[in-house]
Amino acid sequence: MDFFSTLYYRTKKILKSLKMYLAIAGPGLVVMIADNDAGGITTYAATGAKYGYHLIWFLLILIPVAYYVQEMTVRLGAVTKRGHAEAIFESFGAFWGWFSLLDLMVVDWLTLVTEFVGMTSALNIFGVPPWLTVAGVIGLMGIIVLNGRYWTWEKIALGFCLLNLVYVPAAFMVNPSVKEIIGNGLIPNLPGGLNNDLFFLLMANIGTTIAPWMLFFQQSSVVDKGLHEKDIKMGKADTLFGAVITVAVAIFIVVVTGTLLHGVPIDDAATAARMLMRMNHFTGALLAIGLFDAGLLGAICISLASSWAFGEIFGWAHSLNTNVKQAPWFYASYFLTLITAGIVPLIPGAPLVLITLFVQVVAVTLLPAALVFLILLLNDKKTMGEYANTPIQNWITGGIVVAIIILSTMYGVSAIFPNLFK
Amino acid sequence: MRIMKQFSEKIREINARYAKPKVEMSPVIKFSLTGLRIYLFVLVALLLYKFVTLIPAGK
Numbered sequence: 001m002d003f004f005s006t007l008y009y010r011t012k013k014i015l016k017s018l019k020m021y022l023a024i025a026g027p028g029l030v031v032m033i034a035d036n037d038a039g040g041i042t043t044y045a046a047t048g049a050k051y052g053y054h055l056i057w058f059l060l061i062l063i064p065v066a067y068y069v070q071e072m073t074v075r076l077g078a079v080t081k082r083g084h085a086e087a088i089f090e091s092f093g094a095f096w097g098w099f100s101l102l103d104l105m106v107v108d109w110l111t112l113v114t115e116f117v118g119m120t121s122a123l124n125i126f127g128v129p130p131w132l133t134v135a136g137v138i139g140l141m142g143i144i145v146l147n148g149r150y151w152t153w154e155k156i157a158l159g160f161c162l163l164n165l166v167y168v169p170a171a172f173m174v175n176p177s178v179k180e181i182i183g184n185g186l187i188p189n190l191p192g193g194l195n196n197d198l199f200f201l202l203m204a205n206i207g208t209t210i211a212p213w214m215l216f217f218q219q220s221s222v223v224d225k226g227l228h229e230k231d232i233k234m235g236k237a238d239t240l241f242g243a244v245i246t247v248a249v250a251i252f253i254v255v256v257t258g259t260l261l262h263g264v265p266i267d268d269a270a271t272a273a274r275m276l277m278r279m280n281h282f283t284g285a286l287l288a289i290g291l292f293d294a295g296l297l298g299a300i301c302i303s304l305a306s307s308w309a310f311g312e313i314f315g316w317a318h319s320l321n322t323n324v325k326q327a328p329w330f331y332a333s334y335f336l337t338l339i340t341a342g343i344v345p346l347i348p349g350a351p352l353v354l355i356t357l358f359v360q361v362v363a364v365t366l367l368p369a370a371l372v373f374l375i376l377l378l379n380d381k382k383t384m385g386e387y388a389n390t391p392i393q394n395w396i397t398g399g400i401v402v403a404i405i406i407l408s409t410m411y412g413v414s415a416i417f418p419n420l421f422k
Numbered sequence: 423m424r425i426m427k428q429f430s431e432k433i434r435e436i437n438a439r440y441a442k443p444k445v446e447m448s449p450v451i452k453f454s455l456t457g458l459r460i461y462l463f464v465l466v467a468l469l470l471y472k473f474v475t476l477i478p479a480g481k
Contacts, residue, residue: 089436089440090440090444091443091444091445092443092445092455093440093441093442093443094436094437094440094441096455097440099462313436314432314436368458368461369458369462372454372457372458376445376451376454377445380445380446382446405461409461409465413468416468416469417468
């Protein structure tokens with residue numbers, strides 16, 4: 001009898017926790033999976049094609065890195081009830097506030113262009129003309145945000161997150177050798193030694209896992225969802241779950257290209273999808289569908305990150321729980337960013353390679369600044385109270401931030417001067 | 423014209439609202455912000471150097 005009553009109460013407790021998690025889940029999952037955007041898919045496809053399974057261990061390291069950086073935004077948003085842009089303005093003054101806001105605006109817009117490039121090239125594989133993809137995506141994203149509820153938007157975004165899992169069946173379809181994955185992938189190694197190419201790819205993997213827009217997005221999302229201090233524990237679990245899924249998806253992509261395209265130079269994920277379609281039609285098609293979904297998910301989140309930040313600073317109504325009449329400027333900035341970015345890939349001869357390079361360089365300028373502000377904000381005991389960083393959290397996050405600053409600066413400099421580290 | 427005037431007024435209002443940083447300027451924060459300024463200055467200088475050298479090369 002004791003056994004059954006214990007089992008009953010434990011099951012009830014687990015179900016209650018699960019119910020609570022499902023109510024709070026969203027910001028962490030969406031931001032982490034959206035992190036596998038069009039640029040991310042290209043990076044993982046290129047990683048697998050160039051180094052096979054050898055860098056899977058490195059992707060696993062990125063789980064705690066992404067988690068520790070992003071969970072700080074959960075605490076900050078839930079405690080202060082302010083977005084990241086507003087928190088920087090208020091705590092560090094107008095100079096650093098404008099710097100962060102303008103930098104975010106530029107990097108978001110440029111990243112959004114790369115999302116549209118990914119989406120148009122993915123659907124082009126199925127014969128959809130780029131103009132139709134751009135028009136369709138803008139229309140779809142309009143419908144998603146104009147429903148006037150954060151909850152609905154989040155559930156639709158989570159639906160697109162599920163589609164991101166297409167890489168899981170794709171990886172099983174290519175029949176990879178589990179023995180080789182474990183033997184080559186899980187033991188830390190640097191194939192061919194640390195040279196310029198490997199360093200560039202490792203940095204690209206870090207860059208796709210931690211991006212400045214993610215900090216702004218998740219904090220604003222936590223505020224818009226209305227999470228409180230009591231929700232922090234579940235919010236952190238949501239972020240950890242998201243970090244595990246995003247890296248798992250990345251590993252499955254590496255497995256696909258590492259199995260079928262090992263040794264083949266890959267410039268973008270669409271090219272990889274076309275090549276795969278010649279070898280295994282369904283796998284290639286799944287890669288292309290996943291690329292489109294990744295670009296769409298990235299676009300959904302990135303465009304919102306900018307609009308939320310503008311709304312916070314300019315004092316406009318800036319919630320997905322408002323309609324167009326209540327928050328005209330919020331939606332105007334959202335659509336302006338979206339439409340202008342969507343037009344760029346349609347311009348014949350547009351400097352898309354230069355734009356991709358600019359995304360890397362500008363993102364590098366914002367990332368260290370955003371991370372430094374994040375740690376300083378989390379150490380403001382007057383505002384954060386018991387949710388401020390503990391000494392252990394400071395050692396962990398401080399170490400991660402210092403490492404990212406050094407590596408991303410080297411990455412940024414090497415993007416400007418490609419021959420410097422040769 | 424009226425929109426531009428309203429916009430510049432809004433900017434001034436934001437600057438006034440956030441003129442004084444709320445966070446207590448401890449030595450650690452001062453050091454971090456100074457380090458950040460130096461970092462950004464060096465990076466912008468590198469970017470400018472790159473563009474200045476690119477223009478004569480006609481790239």
